[in-house]
Amino acid sequence: MMKFEKMSTPITIGNMVVKNRFVVPPMGNNFANTDGTMSEQSVAYYSARAAGGFGLITLEATVVHPGAKGGPRKPCLYDDAFVPSFKAVIDACHAHGAKVSIQLQNAGPDGNAKNAGAPIEAASAIANKCGKDIPVAVPTARVYELAQGYGEAAKRAMAAGADAVEIHMAHGYLVSSFISPRTNKRVDEFGGSFENRMRFPRLIVDAVKKAVGDKVAIIARINGADDMPGGIDVHDAATIAAELEAMGVQGLHVSRAVHLKDEFMWAPTQTHAGFNAEQAAEIKRAVSIPIITVGRYTEPQYAELMVREGRADLVAFGRQSLADPELPNKALAGKLSDLTPCIACLQGCVANMFKGEPICCLTNPALGYESQNISPASTAKRVLVAGGGVGGLYAAFLCAQRGHSVTLYEASDTLGGNMRLAAFPPGKGDLTNMVRSAIVKCQKTGVQILLNTPLTMDEIKAENPDAVIVATGATTLMLPIPGIDAPEILHGGDVLAGTVAAGKKVLVVGGGMVGCETAAFLGERGHDVTVVEFRDTCGADVINEHRVYLMEDFRNYRIGQVTSAKVVAFYTDGVDYDSPDGSRHTLRGYDSVVLSMGYRNYDPLSADLEAAGIPHYTIGDATRARRALDATREAYDTALEI
Ligand SMILES: Cc1cc2nc3c(=O)[nH]c(=O)nc-3n(C[C@H](O)[C@H](O)[C@H](O)COP(=O)(O)O)c2cc1C
Ligand code: SF4
Known part of the structure; x- marks a missing residue:
C-alpha cells in the first residue's frame, strides 16, 4: 500500500511553510453572508478541512473591486469592513496547523451586472457565451486602477492573517481575458504582443508585492490551457508561468479551461486523476517556483506520483475535499477504506454554486452542516x-x-x-x-x-x-401503453445488471439519462442501437459536463436517435409512435426492445x-x-x- 511520503512532506512557497502537499483549491460555496462577509458556516466549513489535515486551504474567489460582486453570496475584500470575518476563518484554520490563501478575483466577463449593480468588464467587449451580457472593454486608465484594487485587497488579506494570496488569472475571468488573445483584441498598451497582454498581470503583481512585501506569499492561478481554438495552449501557459515567476510570483496553481469547456474545469466521472498532469509538468519545467496541480484527484495515489516524479509540488483536491474533509488524515493514517469519495456527479456542488445557493454534496450530506455534528442521540433506539x-x-x-x-x-x-x-x-x-x-x-x-x-x-x-x-x-415506470408489459420487453436495469441479454439490433425506449446511458453501454459492446425519446433531445436531463461525453459515445457508437416521438404501442420487435403533428410512425425489426422510460x-x-x-x-x-x-x-x- 502506498505510503504518501511525498504528499506528507512540508514545502515552502515564498515565506510560507506548508506542512504537506494537500491543498484545498478555491471553491465558491455560497456560505458567505449576503453583505460580503464570511459567515459562521464559512468558518465551520473551512476549519473542518483544516482539521482534516489539508496543509494549504484556499478561500474561495473573493471580490476585489466594488461593482464586481457577481453573486449574492460572494465574499468581498474591497473594504476594510470585511477583514474581521476573514480573520475568523483564518484563525480557525490556523488552529489546526493549516496555512490559508485567499483567491483574489474579478469575474470580469463572467460576472453578473444585475447582481453587481455595475456593468461587467473585460479586456474587450466580447460576451463569454450566448445569453451573457456583453462586457464593457475596460478603458485604458481604468486598467491601472483595477490593478491597484488587487493590491488593496491583498493588504486586507494580510490584515486578516492570510499566509498567501492567489491572484485569479484563469478561467476566462478578468485577468484571463487580458492574457488570452482569444478574448483580448485591444490596440492600446494592453493588447497585441505577449508583453502587452501580460501588462495587466504585471501591474497586479507589482501592486500586490508593494502591499504585502514578503509577508504574504504570492500565488497566481493560471490556465494550463483555455481548451478553446486560438486560446491559451500549454506552451503559452508555460511562457506565462515563466513571465509570472520573473515578476515575483512565488507559486503557481495550474487550473484549466474557460466556462465554455466546463468539462475540463470540473471534470465529470469518466475523467480520472492526472488528466491535467502533462500541463502541470510542462509548466513545472518552465519555472523553479512550486506548482500546484488540480483536476479530479480523489484517492491520492496518483497525486503521490505527481510529486514523487517532480511533475508538480502540491496537489489540490477540489470536490474530493467537499466529499471528505478528512482526506489527508485518512490517507496518511492508511485509512483510505474510510474515504467518502467524490464521484464527480456535479449534482450538488457546481449546480448550487451557479444557482447562488449554498453548495451541497451527494456523497457527503454533512457538507454545509459542519457545525451540526452527528452527535449521539439522547436515547438509543x-x-x-x-x-x-x-x-x-x-x-x-x-x-x-x-x-x-x-x-x-x-x-x-x-x-x-x-x-x-x-x-x-x-x-x-x-x-x-x-x-x-x-x-x-x-x-x-x-x-x-x-x-x-x-x-x-x-x-x-x-x-x-x-x-x-x-x-x-x-x-x-410502466406507462399504460399496449404491449409494454410483454415478457419479451427487456428492462434497462436488467440489461445493465447482466441478468438479461439484448440482441444485436436494439431499440431503447426512453432517451432520458438512464435510457441514453443504457444505449451507450450497449453501443460500447457493439450492439446496433437506436433510442426513441418523447422530448426533442436525447439526454436533456443529463448535466452538461456529463452530456458532452455521453453524446461523444452516441457519435462513436453511431447510436440512432428518434426524438419528439410519443410511443403508443410496444411490440416484441419495436414500437409505434406519434409525432407532434399527429402522424403515426413505426419502428420495427429490432432483436430486442429495452424499456427505459424512467422510474416510479x-x-x-x-x-x-x-x-x-x-x-x-x-x-x-x-x-x-x-x-x-x-x-x-x-x-x-x-x-x-x-
Ligand atoms: C463548487 C465549486 C466552486 C468553484 N469555485 C472556484 C473558484 O471560486 N475559483 C476558482 O478558481 N475555481 C473554482 N472552482 C474550480 C476548483 O478550484 C477546481 O479547479 C476544480 O473543481 C477541479 O478540481 P477537482 O476536480 O478536484 O474538483 C470551483 C469548483 C467547484 C466544484
Ligand atoms: S456533489 Fe458530486 S461532484 Fe460535487 S463534490 Fe459531491 S460527489 Fe463530488
Missing part, C-alpha cells in the same frame, strides 16, 4: 431500514453513528440499488466507490445487514422498533406503517423518483431527527 440502496445505506450508518441499533433489510442479494447499476455505463465506474464506501460505513458502525430479506409488516411487528425508515427506492417510487410499507401507528420515515425515491442527492440528504435529516 431500535431502527429498521427497508432498502439497501444508497438512501437506505446512508440512513443506516448515520443512525448507527448516533448510537441507534440498526438493522437494514435488502430484498435482493446485493446492496447499492440503482446507484450500483448506474456505475455500469461507460465512464461511470467510480459510482461503485460511493456504494462501497457506504457499505463499509455500515459495517464499521455495526449495522446488521440482511440480504435477500424484504422487510415485511410481520417482521416489523415482531421487532417492535422505535422507527422504520422506508428507503425501498424506485421501480421501472416503490413503497410497499408506508401506508401500512401509518395505519399501524408505527413511527416511520419515507426517504429518497420511495417518496418520488428523484436524484440520489435527495436520498442522501433525506437520510441525513432523518438520522438527525430519530
